[in-house]
Amino acid sequence: MKQSKRVGVVDVEAIGIGKSESSRASVRSASEKKVVSRAMALEAEVENSADLRLEAAARRQHVIDHLDEYLLAAEKSMTDNGIQVHWAADQEEAQQLVVKLCHDAGVKRIAKSKSMVSEEIHLNGALEAAGMEVVETDLGEFVVQLDNDHPSHIVTPIIHKSRKDVAATFAREGISEYNEDPEALTMAARRHLRSVFMSADCGITGANFIVAETGRLVTVSNEGNLRLTSNTPRLHIAMTGIEKIVATEADLALLLKLLARSATGQSLTVYTQFLGGPRASGDPDGPDAMHVILLDNGRTNLLGGRYREMLRCIRCGACLNVCPVYRAVTGHGYGSVYPGPMGAIFSPLLGGEESRRKYAYLPKASSLCGACEEVCPVAIPIPKMLVALREESMRMHMPGPGGTPPWAPWSMLATSPGIWKVALESGRAIGWGPARIAPVAAFQRWLQHHDLPAWPRQSFRSWWKKRDAEGDS
Amino acid sequence: MSKGRDAILASIRGALDAGRAAGWAPPASQPPDFHDVETRYLDDHDPEALRVRFQDRLVKLGDSVRRIRVADVQEEVEAFSRERGLQSGVAEAAAIELTGTSARRSLANDKTTMFAADHALVLADYGVAETGTLVFVHAPGRSRLITIAPPLQLVVLRASTLLPDLVDALAIMRDVDPANSVAWITGSSRTADIDGILIRGAHGPKELAIFMIEDA
Amino acid sequence: MSTESIKPTARQKPGGAVHLMLTCLCDAFYPEVGMAAVRILEHRGYKVAFEANQTCCAQPAFNHGDWAAARKVARATLKVFRDAEVLVTPSGSCAAMIRWGFPQLFRGEPELEEAKALGSRTWELMEFLALHEGLEAWPGKWEGRVVLHKSCHLRELQPHNGSDLLLASIKGLELVGPKTPEQCCGFGGTFTVSFPWTSQEMGGNKLRDLSTTGPDVIASTDMGCVMHLRGMAAKAPGVSPRLCHVAEILAESLSP
Numbered sequence: 001m002k003q004s005k006r007v008g009v010v011d012v013e014a015i016g017i018g019k020s021e022s023s024r025a026s027v028r029s030a031s032e033k034k035v036v037s038r039a040m041a042l043e044a045e046v047e048n049s050a051d052l053r054l055e056a057a058a059r060r061q062h063v064i065d066h067l068d069e070y071l072l073a074a075e076k077s078m079t080d081n082g083i084q085v086h087w088a089a090d091q092e093e094a095q096q097l098v099v100k101l102c103h104d105a106g107v108k109r110i111a112k113s114k115s116m117v118s119e120e121i122h123l124n125g126a127l128e129a130a131g132m133e134v135v136e137t138d139l140g141e142f143v144v145q146l147d148n149d150h151p152s153h154i155v156t157p158i159i160h161k162s163r164k165d166v167a168a169t170f171a172r173e174g175i176s177e178y179n180e181d182p183e184a185l186t187m188a189a190r191r192h193l194r195s196v197f198m199s200a201d202c203g204i205t206g207a208n209f210i211v212a213e214t215g216r217l218v219t220v221s222n223e224g225n226l227r228l229t230s231n232t233p234r235l236h237i238a239m240t241g242i243e244k245i246v247a248t249e250a251d252l253a254l255l256l257k258l259l260a261r262s263a264t265g266q267s268l269t270v271y272t273q274f275l276g277g278p279r280a281s282g283d284p285d286g287p288d289a290m291h292v293i294l295l296d297n298g299r300t301n302l303l304g305g306r307y308r309e310m311l312r313c314i315r316c317g318a319c320l321n322v323c324p325v326y327r328a329v330t331g332h333g334y335g336s337v338y339p340g341p342m343g344a345i346f347s348p349l350l351g352g353e354e355s356r357r358k359y360a361y362l363p364k365a366s367s368l369c370g371a372c373e374e375v376c377p378v379a380i381p382i383p384k385m386l387v388a389l390r391e392e393s394m395r396m397h398m399p400g401p402g403g404t405p406p407w408a409p410w411s412m413l414a415t416s417p418g419i420w421k422v423a424l425e426s427g428r429a430i431g432w433g434p435a436r437i438a439p440v441a442a443f444q445r446w447l448q449h450h451d452l453p454a455w456p457r458q459s460f461r462s463w464w465k466k467r468d469a470e471g472d473s
Numbered sequence: 474m475s476k477g478r479d480a481i482l483a484s485i486r487g488a489l490d491a492g493r494a495a496g497w498a499p500p501a502s503q504p505p506d507f508h509d510v511e512t513r514y515l516d517d518h519d520p521e522a523l524r525v526r527f528q529d530r531l532v533k534l535g536d537s538v539r540r541i542r543v544a545d546v547q548e549e550v551e552a553f554s555r556e557r558g559l560q561s562g563v564a565e566a567a568a569i570e571l572t573g574t575s576a577r578r579s580l581a582n583d584k585t586t587m588f589a590a591d592h593a594l595v596l597a598d599y600g601v602a603e604t605g606t607l608v609f610v611h612a613p614g615r616s617r618l619i620t621i622a623p624p625l626q627l628v629v630l631r632a633s634t635l636l637p638d639l640v641d642a643l644a645i646m647r648d649v650d651p652a653n654s655v656a657w658i659t660g661s662s663r664t665a666d667i668d669g670i671l672i673r674g675a676h677g678p679k680e681l682a683i684f685m686i687e688d689a
Numbered sequence: 690m691s692t693e694s695i696k697p698t699a700r701q702k703p704g705g706a707v708h709l710m711l712t713c714l715c716d717a718f719y720p721e722v723g724m725a726a727v728r729i730l731e732h733r734g735y736k737v738a739f740e741a742n743q744t745c746c747a748q749p750a751f752n753h754g755d756w757a758a759a760r761k762v763a764r765a766t767l768k769v770f771r772d773a774e775v776l777v778t779p780s781g782s783c784a785a786m787i788r789w790g791f792p793q794l795f796r797g798e799p800e801l802e803e804a805k806a807l808g809s810r811t812w813e814l815m816e817f818l819a820l821h822e823g824l825e826a827w828p829g830k831w832e833g834r835v836v837l838h839k840s841c842h843l844r845e846l847q848p849h850n851g852s853d854l855l856l857a858s859i860k861g862l863e864l865v866g867p868k869t870p871e872q873c874c875g876f877g878g879t880f881t882v883s884f885p886w887t888s889q890e891m892g893g894n895k896l897r898d899l900s901t902t903g904p905d906v907i908a909s910t911d912m913g914c915v916m917h918l919r920g921m922a923a924k925a926p927g928v929s930p931r932l933c934h935v936a937e938i939l940a941e942s943l944s945p
Contacts, residue, residue, distance in 0.1 A: 013886050045514060046514065048511060055508055055510040066489075088476075089480050090476070139667070156665070158666055158667070159669075162668055163667050166667055189675075197676075198585075198588055224621055225677075227656070228618075231617045232584065242481065252643060268604045268659045270662055273655075273657070276611075277652040280652070284583070286654070300481070304492020306497055324891045325891065328894070365887065367878075367888070373844070374871070387793065390752070390754030391755075407755040407759075411758035411762050414744040414761075417741070424716060449888075449921060450923075456718060456719070459720055460715060460723035
């Protein structure tokens with residue numbers, strides 16, 4: 001297995017090669033199904049999805065381009081509803097905030113619902129270090145936690161695992177006897193986690209959107225643990241990125257019509273929850289206190305510049321599902337919290353200089369096929385931004401994958417037609433013989449899997465000349 | 474490094490100002506270029522069409538919709554409860570009012586009872602035909618857990634409250650106090666996390682039995 | 690079509706001149722594709738012109754991020770085709786480079802307008818047949834089962850199903866579809882050199898999918914894809930179908 005010589009740089013090839021064929025097969029099969037079900041759902045139920053996604057893009061971009069105004073409006077609306085709003089500039093501040101809120105409320109046990117933002121800031125470790133117990137309640141995240149693993153997809157965390165893997169994990173951790181039946185496994189998790197909802201002092205969740213006009217949090221989910229986590233414990237902390245603001249509830253129509261269909265092929269997820277605030281006096285349930293944490297953590301790096309369109313992302317995962325590179329290396333191949341095409345852009349840009357270097361490879365690990373842009377419900381031009389990141393990397397002398405030819409000599413060749421023609425003629429005359437033994441590591445690696453194209457006996461140019469000379473037409 | 478609200482706002486404003494100056498982002502004063510795209514999929518107000526579609530969507534999701542007359546609701550709910558051997562449910566007062574009282578369920582709404590209940594009897598405020606969605610508006614005093622903790626949901630719905638499309642469901646939220654939560658429920662809890670196999674009743678209810686009262 | 694691409698609007702009258710952009714790959718290795726393109730354009734009644742000083746569209750350097758080098762080569766390309774009223778190329782990726790890549794490459798540069806103008810005069814060959822010529826059928830005969838691999842860069846061009854329609858219309862030709870048409874073959878130009886294992890994994894997945902219907906031929910709209918898949922098939926065990934450009938089939942179909 002090839003190791004990266006550059007310390008600290010994520011090496012997609014090495015990670016990808018290291019994944020088992022079974023893992024890759026699971027990811028391929030799940031991805032194929034999701035691509036089909038997305039297409040079917042849109043075709044059957046959304047007659048003008050092309051128009052909708054462009055309008056969704058425009059509305060999302062408008063909020064992003066006026067983010068300070070909309071965040072302030074959202075803050076006011078939420079505060080009017082009795083939600084306590086906090087702003088966290090970075091991972092450290094966010095961790096400290098959550099730990100303090102929990103500590104001040106005497107929290108011992110936390111029920112957690114799936115939140116990519118909480119993964120991004122490595123929240124669980126900070127809470128555990130502060131002496132609190134954190135239990136993931138999303139089935140996939142629960143398994144990931146038991147295995148000390150990482151999710152490989154932003155919507156379906158364990159698509160790299162099979163039922164055998166989950167059965168083994170549950171048996172090992174005493175959740176159930178070894179049983180590969182998905183229903184039995186799910187019921188075992190349900191039984192085990194039920195008591196967690198009831199006994200937790202605090203529920204921590206993400207949020208899909210915050211509506212600036214009304215201050216309601218919008219969450220979409222299927223399993224039910226998000227609703228249980230946000231409404232059972234006495235304290236609810238919701239965290240989300242600053243870019244997840246939607247102007248009005250009417251705008252949600254566009255996004256909700258596209259989100260679940262893009263993500264899983266469902267018309268709507270089972271639970272679409274609009275959380276207005278903590279329990280009012282007289283309410284039998286709901287948290288006594290509800291806090292929302294608005295996280296920057298590098299999002300302002302993307303704001304206003306050439307990558308600003310990436311902030312439209314609504315985390316549907318459609319780009320991961322369709323990406324052929326994702327299918328080849330699996331989500332773990334990206335070595336980052338956010339995998340896939342959206343991760344290739346977010347990972348180098350969220351976080352500072354260090355992330356830029358560490359993830360310099362990611363934007364290059366793409367054939368620029370454009371399938372991601374094609375399926376994105378908010379029409380994010382991902383390939384354009386991948387190429388822009390490559391251009392910046394070049395200018396900033398970032399590390400890159402070895403082996404690509406130097407471009408200055410090539411550009412000299414390609415701007416000198418005389419030399420170009422001679423070079424091609426020489427190639428035809430000499431053939432590949434000498435080149436095959438060239439000590440260029442990348443070329444030799446490539447040769448292991450590819451045969452070289454044959455040099456033709458007659459070039460197009462000589463055919464054309466002959467034709468012209470013969471007066472052919 | 475400066476942190477918190479002011480720092481983030483300053484960071485945002487700085488980034489937006491710089492972006493506008495460099496031509497990456499449009500000027501702040503430029504009005505947005507929004508278009509009126511049709512997000513509505515269903516505009517049919519024919520009551521029968523709405524009921525048929527609503528039922529069809531839920532049946533496809535694996536749940537049931539019984540179309541009944543108001544005079545039969547008590548009997549239908551009781552027959553179903555007897556058939557399933559339901560004994561220790563929780564119920565909303567409004568639902569009990571419609572369906573009659575029963576020893577099978579109580580109005581208790583403390584957490585322990587909620588989580589131990591074998592079923593819930595609730596009254597949905599609206600239904601949405603486009604997607605087979607039930608709408609619950611949490612006015613003050615209403616339980617949120619009742620529609621998520623008990624494993625079997627008996628849901629009473631007046632057919633006259635069926636809305637055609639999600640666009641209509643969002644429109645009614647204008648009249649709801651922003652501090653009040655709203656839950657849209659489209660079928661029973663499910664997951665496909667393990668090998669992509671769909672399993673119902675992951676953490677939330679495993680089954681919805683909807684009693685749709687056709688009173689008009 | 691990507692929202693950022695230039696749309697070709699230049700039209701040529703019957704009998705007029707159409708310039709051929711051969712592409713560097715065909716210039717080096719695939720003269721038969723250039724010949725097929727000439728055959729097709731002449732069949733449509735156009736006079737084909739070939740600028741001898743053409744070299745490359747600059748895509749490899751652009752994709753890699755070396756925009757200084759890319760601009761040098763792109764400027765030369767702008768110069769070579771300055772007088773071409775209509776430019777046609779048998780390559781989705783080269784057409785996309787001019788119509789999608791050049792506007793990014795020349796942003797803020799003096800050549801931007803000239804680049805956009807060239808984009809408005811550049812057609813991909815199958816796009817030209819479908820949208821400029823308005824064809825839905827192709828004459829002649831060609832016996833065999835063909836699976837069509839539409840290359841990824843078509844996403845940056847105008848949508849059309851001309852390739853499908855024209856191939857399916859040929860007498861004797863049975864057109865079958867791949868199961869996962871949206872999946873890239875893994876070539877990606879410099880991508881295959883920088884990420885050889887990933888590229889091969891993607892290529893293997895693609896070849897498997899394209900071969901399931903037992904086709905006689907896998908036809909593509911880009912020789913990069915053909916070169917990559919041919920190179921892999923040669924190293925893989927078992928019988929593999931012929932891999933070629935769609936233009937070759939259309940030209941062969943015309944032969945007496």
